[in-house]
Amino acid sequence: MRKMACYVVVPAEALRGKRWDPAFWRPDRAEPATAWPFPHAPLGDFIQKITYGPILTGQRPQPVANGVAIIDQKVIRASGVLLGQAIVVAEGCAYDPPRCRLEPGDIVFARSGAGTLAKRRFTVFGHPVKATVSCFVDLIRLAGISPHYVVTFLRSRPGWSRIERLINGVGTPNLSFAEIRSLEIPLLPRADQEAIERAWVQIGRLHDAGRLVEAEAALDEAVLGLERQLEAAGGQGR
Numbered sequence: 001m002r003k004m005a006c007y008v009v010v011p012a013e014a015l016r017g018k019r020w021d022p023a024f025w026r027p028d029r030a031e032p033a034t035a036w037p038f039p040h041a042p043l044g045d046f047i048q049k050i051t052y053g054p055i056l057t058g059q060r061p062q063p064v065a066n067g068v069a070i071i072d073q074k075v076i077r078a079s080g081v082l083l084g085q086a087i088v089v090a091e092g093c094a095y096d097p098p099r100c101r102l103e104p105g106d107i108v109f110a111r112s113g114a115g116t117l118a119k120r121r122f123t124v125f126g127h128p129v130k131a132t133v134s135c136f137v138d139l140i141r142l143a144g145i146s147p148h149y150v151v152t153f154l155r156s157r158p159g160w161s162r163i164e165r166l167i168n169g170v171g172t173p174n175l176s177f178a179e180i181r182s183l184e185i186p187l188l189p190r191a192d193q194e195a196i197e198r199a200w201v202q203i204g205r206l207h208d209a210g211r212l213v214e215a216e217a218a219l220d221e222a223v224l225g226l227e228r229q230l231e232a233a234g235g236q237g238r
Contacts, residue, residue, distance in 0.1 A: 037233045044181030049141040053133040068096045072134035073110040076121045079215035080207040100132040107140040112174040146193040148200040
């Protein structure tokens with residue numbers, strides 16, 4: 001059976017300032033935010049700070065015994081970061097600019113790469129230690145919304161479809177600051193966001209104990225619960 005072609009007609013004025021790759025405009029790539037029975041807003045409305053680590057060419061970080069941990073792509077997992085595998089550098093060195101210092105509750109987001117961004121390598125940083133981000137990791141600091149809820153939503157089917165739509169294209173998958181800011185987030189009641197935060201307490205305990213498979217399974221369960229909640233609320237709103 002021959003595969004049917006799919007055509008999408010986009011007015012020329014709609015292309016101004018937007019991507020031109022065809023998959024971006026496919027109507028099946030992301031459920032419209034207006035379909036949710038909740039208010040919604042772009043993530044940028046809640047971003048206090050977004051930055052990435054220093055770009056230093058022709059040199060490598062020099063490890064030290066005590067200092068600042070570099071959170072790079074390889075130490076980010078869905079359930080948390082692997083601090084024990086992070087390179088530690090001297091405080092105040094070129095790899096430790098003040099703008100890149102992490103705080104507990106910041107989102108660490110591997111912003112490019114088929115093996116990192118495309119594999120959903122982002123999580124909430126939850127350790128009260130001195131740490132910074134590498135050049136391929138975004139630090140996202142939020143206010144007015146739970147970061148644990150945000151990363152859980154972005155892992156869900158409706159959340160990930162938005163990221164997947166934006167990163168789809170040629171070359172290395174990448175997500176710009178503007179694209180991250182544009183991600184539409186359903187604004188669940190604070191009580192529902194707090195319920196997800198409580199689920200992350202157990203996820204964090206399992207992760208810190210090195211039980212990564214169990215931690216990711218617990219996170220998958222939280223994601224599934226959120227998907228069911230959104231689907232159920234959407235059904236009631238029709």
